[in-house]
Amino acid sequence: MVECTLKSDEKKKKKILPIFFDVDPEDVKLKTRSYRKAIPKHKKKFGSDALKQWEDALVEVAHLKGWEVKGKGYGERIESVVGEVLCRLNARNVDVPECWVEDNRQIQRILETLEVDSDGVRFLGIHGVGGIGKTVLAKVVFNEVSSLFEGICFLNDVRESSQHGLLNVQKKLLRSFVGPVIAENIKDIGEGMNLIKKVCCTKKVLIVLDDLDKQEQLEKLAGKSDWFGSRSRIIFTTRNLKILYTQVESSSEEVPNQPKSILDYEVHNMQFSQALELFYKHAFRRDSPLDGYGHLSEKIVHRVAMLPLAVKVIGSYLYSHGHAVEQLFDKRKLWEETLEQLDEGPVEDVQRTLMISYEGLQKKEKEVFLDIACFFTNEDHTYPVIMWSECNYYAHSAIGVLLLQSLIKINDDKKFLMHDQVRDFGRDIIRKEYPLRFSRVWNYETAVQLLERTETKKDVEALSLTSNGCSRNIVPKELAALPNLRFLRVKGIDFFGNFKDLVLKLCWLSWEVPHNKFCAENFHFVSLAVLDLSRSNIEDDWDGWRQFQMTKNLKVLDLTGCTKLTRTPDFSNFVSLKVLILSALITIDDSISKLDKLEELRLMSYMPGKLDKLEELRFMSDNVVRASCRTMSDDMLSKLEELRVMFMSFEDILRVFGGGSVVHSVTP
Known part of the structure; x- marks a missing residue:
């Protein structure tokens, strides 16, 4: 105590x-x-x-x-x-930026509007221009009051997630209340709406929906006030004021203190002193300016209209580039030139601030930035890093620069985070620099149109073709027209025909296979490093394994959620494998012992006994309830840096920490 x-x-x-x-x-x-x-x-x-x-x-x-x-x-x-x-214990805090300057005045006003102790169900829309700090305020309020509710959920970036269908967003919401198994079985949006109401109507819940841009999103995710138990609070952030007029009043009997419509709070600009403090934290990595930079700092903060996103990005840009030039000349010259560049555009134009930062990146840093903006926001960084390394993009160096310039963040779950304004800015660059011949295609309709064009499209490097209910096939001539493709993500798609010597640069294939029938020939790619088959409907006799056995460069194999698969393939030919993620597989092939380069192993089944030869293994996750360390030798335990299991006996704890092991963390 x-x-x-x-x-x-x-x-x-x-x-x-x-x-x-x-x-x-x-x-x-x-x-x-x-x-x-x-x-x-x-x-x-x-x-x-x-x-x-x-x-x-x-x-x-x-x-x-x-x-x-x-x-x-x-x-x-x-x-x-x-x-x-x-x-x-139920309260799970969401990440708030470390360098954020707390605005107690606005937080208190939002809390007063919410009235968490009053009866009835309240909907609150937090609105304002892009980059003004709506999401951060919503996160702080969520962390402040989440412990007072029986059920909680913070849904990030609904606008972006909705591009893959609102059904997927409903499933994310439901996972917080009923777990992944029930949530994944939802077949359509109507069923999702009914289940949300059924689960939440008797509970006091707190739900935050971040970045709505359509009324339909609120209607399908939070419906009416009678979906939720008394004293529930539904918060959403938006730039679209029309959403504030969505009808959420229930037709049921009147509840005391029940608002008739959505409450709203408009986020105001930071006070100048707060914006200046935020700028100091990013431009100097301290709470005060260097000598001789106070007046320049004030000018820049005024010039970007005290918008938090613009303040953060321009401050980080000056910090990173200032270090690069200070050996050559007085870095105040850089500051003065940056101020001149800002003067060329409207004071509220965040895009101009972002462009200054983007233009300061090296070519390969730009490629990594654009990849994250188009495909990898809110996704684990492990697979992209492997792909970029295979493409000689110097991934770790590039990520370090993007972090320094506040263009991205990486959270505790190792996922890339990017402000929606920054993401939209990156995608806009693709649209402007590659009119009608995009280098990256993330929209389903655009991807279909591109594939249907017959000419060779050398500019296309990355393509995502995912949509609920999609039943399209890809044939060899369509991939033959994409000779420089390095990333391909498809869902519900079949490949038909002979793909020999096509897409020789393909480094990452993410394929949610729709059924067990395999219709492609010579479907192996010499440069393939990441093979993600998660949530596929493949079975033990799937013929695709025979083809992929010829892929010698494979670094990642992901079989998460392949529920019809009961045993793994033969690993003998996957000699370069570094990351192996297995589903609830009953049988793990003994050839796993040959994966002497394996660094990360995630299991949802019993731990195989032949792991001692995995010299490079540094991370292991075993989610089975009766997982035990007893199948692991002391020598192997001593090499692990992180071990995740659901339960450990006292004897196992003594083995992990009492035998000279260097395991940094054992987490449930």
């Missing part, structure tokens, strides 16, 4: 929920005779410093909100305690 109260960092403090059992809170404030009598004895035995810590801890705990348990009614109190603890 003392240690918990001594933490100065609020993020690291452990939560204390005191129970005052047959005592008053006042009793532990050192005011009673028994305390006064005991203090001198403890001081003599443990010293003044230790005693002072104990006294401070007791006083602080006495001020915490807790429970007084006296006399009878213990059962009722136990239920109250358990309910509160479950709510606290």
